[in-house]
Amino acid sequence: MVFARGTGWQFHAELISDLLCGLCEYALLLYGPEKNGSSGPMKIVKLLFAVVTAIVLVGCSTPKLLPYDGPEITKIVVLKEERKMFLLNGNKAIRTYDFELGFAPTGDKKIYGDGKTPEGAYFIDRKNPNSKFHLSLGISYPNARDRAEAARLGKNPGGDIFIHGTPKKFRRDTDWTWGCIAVTDREIEEIYSMVKVGTPILIYP
Numbered sequence: 001m002v003f004a005r006g007t008g009w010q011f012h013a014e015l016i017s018d019l020l021c022g023l024c025e026y027a028l029l030l031y032g033p034e035k036n037g038s039s040g041p042m043k044i045v046k047l048l049f050a051v052v053t054a055i056v057l058v059g060c061s062t063p064k065l066l067p068y069d070g071p072e073i074t075k076i077v078v079l080k081e082e083r084k085m086f087l088l089n090g091n092k093a094i095r096t097y098d099f100e101l102g103f104a105p106t107g108d109k110k111i112y113g114d115g116k117t118p119e120g121a122y123f124i125d126r127k128n129p130n131s132k133f134h135l136s137l138g139i140s141y142p143n144a145r146d147r148a149e150a151a152r153l154g155k156n157p158g159g160d161i162f163i164h165g166t167p168k169k170f171r172r173d174t175d176w177t178w179g180c181i182a183v184t185d186r187e188i189e190e191i192y193s194m195v196k197v198g199t200p201i202l203i204y205p
Contacts, residue, residue: 074090080205095191097187109161133164
């Protein structure tokens with residue numbers, strides 16, 4: 001299994017940032033501080049610093065879509081109580097992740113807003129590269145059984161259950177989602193690259 005980090009836009013941003021930082025340092029050495037009201041060189045230095053800052057901010061905020069050339073992930077297994085998620089090729093675990101769940105983690109999801117994570121057999125039905133949670137993979141909840149159970153209760157089954165990253169403000173929290181499976185941003189980058197739409201996911205209590 002091979003991941004290539006720092007490729008594409010991210011790699012070039014890093015090179016440009018290093019180059020501009022070097023130019024800034026050279027300009028400061030060459031011209032020194034502003035003297036006698038001469039602000040031209042310093043304006044150039046300040047502009048270069050602004051460009052560097054912009055590139056770094058873009059690089060930090062852009063999710064890394066990593067190329068993956070390892071074994072195909074044929075199934076995902078989630079053990080809620082153990083807080084373990086396995087990416088499998090056949091019966092072999094290729095990767096294992098810890099995670100956080102919803103604010104009411106015990107039990108199967110039944111209705112909208114209950115804070116629970118569904119249990120049962122689903123599949124990855126979509127991928128969102130523009131998620132507000134860094135990157136995300138959609139889980140095919142609710143299925144026909146889930147909708148029927150919610151209908152018997154006269155309730156909405158809810159939806160939009162994902163595997164996704166963790167915003168900075170939640171990184172010290174436990175079981176903070178509304179029913180989704182949350183991993184770190186770096187981990188969701190790996191998972192996003194490894195898992196295809198249509199991959200089965202089995203979620204156990």
